[in-house]
Amino acid sequence: MSASAPIIKIDGISKSFGNFKVLDGLSMQVMPGEKLALIGPSGSGKTTILRILMTLERIDGGHIQIDGEQLYHIERNGQLLPADERHLTRMRQKIGMVFQLFNLFPHKCVMDNVTLAPMLTKGTPRATAEKRAMELLEMVGMADKAKNMPAQLSGGQKQRVAIARALALSPKIMLFDEVTSALDPELVEEVMNVMRKLAAETDMTMLLVTHEMGFAHDFADRVLFFDRGKIVEEGKPDEIFRHPKQERTQGFLKKIIAAGHRV
Amino acid sequence: MTQWSGYFGLILQGALVTIELTLMGSVLALFMAFVAGMGRLSRFFVLRALATAYIEFFRGTSIFVQLFWAYFVLPFIGISLTPLQAGVLALGLNVGAYAAEVVRGAIQSIGREQYEACTALNLGRWQGMRHIILPQALLVMLPTFGNNAIELLKATAVVSLISLADLTFQAQVVRAQTGNTMVPFATILVIYFILALLISWGVRSLERRMARGLDGVRV
Numbered sequence: 001m002s003a004s005a006p007i008i009k010i011d012g013i014s015k016s017f018g019n020f021k022v023l024d025g026l027s028m029q030v031m032p033g034e035k036l037a038l039i040g041p042s043g044s045g046k047t048t049i050l051r052i053l054m055t056l057e058r059i060d061g062g063h064i065q066i067d068g069e070q071l072y073h074i075e076r077n078g079q080l081l082p083a084d085e086r087h088l089t090r091m092r093q094k095i096g097m098v099f100q101l102f103n104l105f106p107h108k109c110v111m112d113n114v115t116l117a118p119m120l121t122k123g124t125p126r127a128t129a130e131k132r133a134m135e136l137l138e139m140v141g142m143a144d145k146a147k148n149m150p151a152q153l154s155g156g157q158k159q160r161v162a163i164a165r166a167l168a169l170s171p172k173i174m175l176f177d178e179v180t181s182a183l184d185p186e187l188v189e190e191v192m193n194v195m196r197k198l199a200a201e202t203d204m205t206m207l208l209v210t211h212e213m214g215f216a217h218d219f220a221d222r223v224l225f226f227d228r229g230k231i232v233e234e235g236k237p238d239e240i241f242r243h244p245k246q247e248r249t250q251g252f253l254k255k256i257i258a259a260g261h262r263v
Numbered sequence: 264m265t266q267w268s269g270y271f272g273l274i275l276q277g278a279l280v281t282i283e284l285t286l287m288g289s290v291l292a293l294f295m296a297f298v299a300g301m302g303r304l305s306r307f308f309v310l311r312a313l314a315t316a317y318i319e320f321f322r323g324t325s326i327f328v329q330l331f332w333a334y335f336v337l338p339f340i341g342i343s344l345t346p347l348q349a350g351v352l353a354l355g356l357n358v359g360a361y362a363a364e365v366v367r368g369a370i371q372s373i374g375r376e377q378y379e380a381c382t383a384l385n386l387g388r389w390q391g392m393r394h395i396i397l398p399q400a401l402l403v404m405l406p407t408f409g410n411n412a413i414e415l416l417k418a419t420a421v422v423s424l425i426s427l428a429d430l431t432f433q434a435q436v437v438r439a440q441t442g443n444t445m446v447p448f449a450t451i452l453v454i455y456f457i458l459a460l461l462i463s464w465g466v467r468s469l470e471r472r473m474a475r476g477l478d479g480v481r482v
Contacts, residue, residue: 054382054383055382056379056382056383085388089385089387092382092383092385093385096383096384097383099376099379099380099383101376103376103377103379103380103383104380105377105380105395106399106477107398107399107402107476107477109476116384116386116394117384117385117386120386120390120394121384121385121386121387121390149476149477151476151477165384166383166384169384169385
């Protein structure tokens with residue numbers, strides 16, 4: 001690990017939904033530029049971590065630092081106070097997210113989906129925003145569909161547009177939440193290819209929650225195996241997938257392989 | 264025959280008043296619907312309480328009584344309105360209260376994932392509302408807005424009670440002067456119906472235009 005400071009520092013966070021404790025004192029760190037894969041059974045808290053980082057869920061306790069700054073707190077006179085909306089807005093500029101169900105804006109064409117946020121949140125002039133959008137759409141192979149409406153696209157195409165839309169804000173950290181889970185099998189590959197390219201070409205920090213173990217293996221520098229809100233095991237993809245040490249990791253991988261997923 | 268055409272002219276004048284009332288009342292109703300409908304979803308208790316009080320009060324009391332208040336009671340506290348102003352006020356506030364619930368329901372019908380996309384793209388509350396939520400919610404509101412507009416059109420008949428010369432008022436004038444009941448009332452029945460049809464068509468074509476592209480059909 002290099003001497004630089006972690007870009008994400010999660011410190012003892014907990015989160016409950018009703019009586020169900022999803023996260024209980026979880027701590028972890030991510031270094032700048034790291035590509036992380038979060039794997040584990042459903043309900044293990046992987047997606048919740050991403051949603052917390054995107055401020056879609058609030059934490060019940062603990063602290064999170066993004067890029068050296070508190071995410072949910074403001075430091076004032078040496079005291080940590082709950083963050084206000086203004087602070088959250090500033091912190092969100094560092095983070096982008098791609099959703100399982102794309103969440104494109106159905107009433108806006110592909111181009112407008114990508115340019116809307118830069119124009120509104122950063123005041124980017126339309127011409128600049130559109131030029132950048134075309135570059136990004138080119139990268140995800142969707143430039144020829146710029147004028148289409150989302151309803152005219154396949155799931156894989158929608159997801160590639162959603163990736164371009166998140167990238168348009170140039171976040172330092174990208175969160176991918178099961179981005180291929182809702183796709184027909186034959187469309188999974190086109191989205192994974194875009195993400196492989198992205199991982200190889202950018203120094204963005206990326207967190208990926210996935211059930212595609214083969215993809216996690218190719219994509220990640222480090223794999224975290226979650227179970228019941230805790231990190232059971234972590235390591236390089238080869239270590240986790242070829243020589244898992246923990247029984248629970250072995251059991252999980254066995255089940256996944258039995259279910260027909262490739263590793 | 265010439266006599267009848269004169270009476271028909273009277274009724275047409277009444278139709279113009281009815282149309283005027285309907286248009287102006289609808290504008291006020293639409294304004295109140297958005298203010299109160301969004302007020303009900305506000306983070307601030309005071310705004311929610313005010314919006315709820317307005318909606319419940321104007322839905323819960325009779326349009327007749329509201330009109331009488333606007334025209335006969337308000338002068339006692341120093342506000343004198345012309346019959347037209349009183350009519351627009353009562354109709355707009357009354358129908359606006361119903362339409363406010365339409366606005367609220369439509370906004371709430373937009374899926375959570377759209378709000379989450381707004382957060383992830385760092386749009387402010389108002390930006391997300393203005394560019395993402397409302398344009399989609401508007402499409403949900405439109406059919407019911409059409410209903411509300413037709414209700415408003417039909418409710419305009421009550422203004423004849425404060426001597427505003429609308430369609431119903433003129434029909435009564437014609438009836439009194441000619442002694443014929445059938446013809447004037449049949450005429451205004453048809454005119455109300457045609458006006459309601461126009462509203463239906465207008466709203467439906469607006470709906471079609473706004474829905475373009477949303478269903479995957481080529482634009």
